[in-house]
Amino acid sequence: MGTEFQELVRHTRIQEIVGDVIRLYATDVALGDMAEVENTDGERSLARVISLDRDQASLQVFAGGKGLSTDATVKFLGKPLDVVYSPNILGRIFRGSGEPMDGGPDLNADPHVKVAGPTVNPVMRVMPSRMIETRVPMIDLFNCLVESQKIPIFSIAGEPHNELLARIGFQADADILVFGGLGLIFDDYHFFRTAFEEHGVFGRTVMFVNQASDPLVERLLVPDMALAVAEKFAVEENKRVLVLLSDMTAYADAMKEIGVSQERIPAVRGYMGDLYTQLAQRYEKACDFKGAGSVTILTVTTMPGDDVTHPVPDNTGYITEGQFYLHGGIIDPFGSLSRLKQHVIGKATREDHSQIMNTMIRFYSEAVEAQRKQAMAFELSQFDEKLLKFGKLFRKRFMDIRVSMGVTDALDLCWKTLAECFEPAELLMKQNLVDKYFPSTATSTEVETSPEQQN
Incomplete structure (x- = not known):
């Protein structure tokens, strides 16, 4: 902020000091205007008009009101903060x-x-x-x-x-x-x-x-x-x-x-x-x-x-x-x-983005439900087991905030994750996208790299 102070009217009577706020009577002052406050010991601080009530102005002193005297001098600069x-x-x-x-x-x-x-x-x-x-x-x-x-x-x-x-x-x-x-x-x-x-x-x-x-x-x-x-x-x-x-x-x-x-x-x-x-x-x-x-x-x-x-x-x-x-x-x-x-989805990104987004969230939601069934000792189906595996991979590969990868690589990893857990018919996705992006071969091994190694 500039330090060039205009030579304007000096006010020498502060009516009240409450915390870091001072109040005094002044005219021709605008909300947000800056001022210079000079204490009786010569120390200077900037202040800003934060409230106007008719001819009473309230200013917030940057350096605080501690040690400030009501005899301090206030000079309004006639301009807002810059x-x-x-x-x-x-x-x-x-x-x-x-x-x-x-x-x-x-x-x-x-x-x-x-x-x-x-x-x-x-x-x-x-x-x-x-x-x-x-x-x-x-x-x-x-x-x-x-x-x-x-x-x-x-x-x-x-x-x-x-x-x-x-x-x-x-x-x-x-x-x-x-x-x-x-x-x-x-x-x-x-x-x-x-x-x-x-x-x-x-x-x-x-x-x-x-x-x-x-x-x-x-x-x-x-x-x-x-x-x-x-x-x-x-x-x-x-x-x-x-x-x-x-x-x-x-x-x-x-x-x-x-x-x-x-x-x-x-x-x-x-x-x-x-x-x-x-x-x-x-x-x-x-x-x-x-x-x-x-x-x-x-x-x-x-x-x-x-x-x-x-x-x-x-x-x-x-x-x-x-x-x-x-x-x-x-x-x-x-x-x-x-x-x-x-x-931007499917416009600034790849054509399969929307389908992948919806499918991954749908399966993760079902994986959370499968986890609850497991925690309550209910019998799990074969598909529940697939969901549990998917949920584990999803959290490890995507949910950690330290994971770093581009959106195209992330989409490819989504397809890889789906292929490791489900059959193509179980995805319930558009067939042309499955035919184009579903990996022809998929391993069932989990990703061993840490999030930081993916950076």
Whole structure:
């Protein structure tokens, strides 16, 4: 963010300090405007107008309200938040304030772009039609990620959602990665940075990171900064941009905490009544631009207590086009959904994709039922035994999030797996596809390679 402060009216009487929020009387101030707060000891901090009530303005102080005096001076800058945008930001890491945190050169002289702008004009949107190959079989085969899609990973604490998000990031078929970390502990921040560096994508990645110890207001700014930069790359550079955000529940919790400090009346479970609006304003930045590139948004949304009716995942489900449901360390095929997959299955992928997807899920569902029969000591039929074998192979070859393979290889492995477990007549698939893709010879041995060896 630029550091050139305009010489505007200085306000010297702060009416109230509540946590990190200060209130004072001011005129000619707009919502979202930036300000500089200078304490009596000469220490300066940036602040942002987060609420206006007639002539009373509430500002969130980036450095926090601790040690701040009511005699501090507030100077409004007359402009909203902006963030640096140029090719120089690739391979760089920024704080939630927009300042570099990687020790690299200062970029204030580079062009800046305003954040939190309006969503794109609908006439400039085109129908999603291109697939983003992630090399994660449970996504590419069964719930394809489509360019311009907005989709969360629903998870709970302790699940490897960050591992999955990073893996999609460095394996995905995208031109630019924009990562936004929201309330990350240092270990998670280090994990993402190391993963992008080790897999050779850091040079086309820009990271905006708010750690758990950083100010809450910066946590709220990270998605806006990431999306503003992503939109610029897509529109001006014709890039296919993948935006990764983790964790949107931490983002919503920050909104709740700031709302409480503003003495706003909460709605469900303490969250503010505009939670849906605030989330939608960010998710709707996903777009396939007419005559330009695209912005695809993939987020992590943790569900407290594994409760999908919690306000954050509940509101998210109304906004996004499906979800990847991470449960027990795997992407659950029954809880996951991509509402845009029909735009690419069999069009951007091979002709047998749709039939394979439906057949594999059908057999796996029956395999789960066969497992229940086995657990309850019911007599198993010969076909049940085939289903149990199929279920074991399916989990081993496809469901582990560490498995990495292209969509064509995954389709071939599906046919191989079916051939090892069933006769062609048992598949109930289109005969022309069975004749074309069913292996003429199939071994009954299981795959011995580990997921990492398939990478």
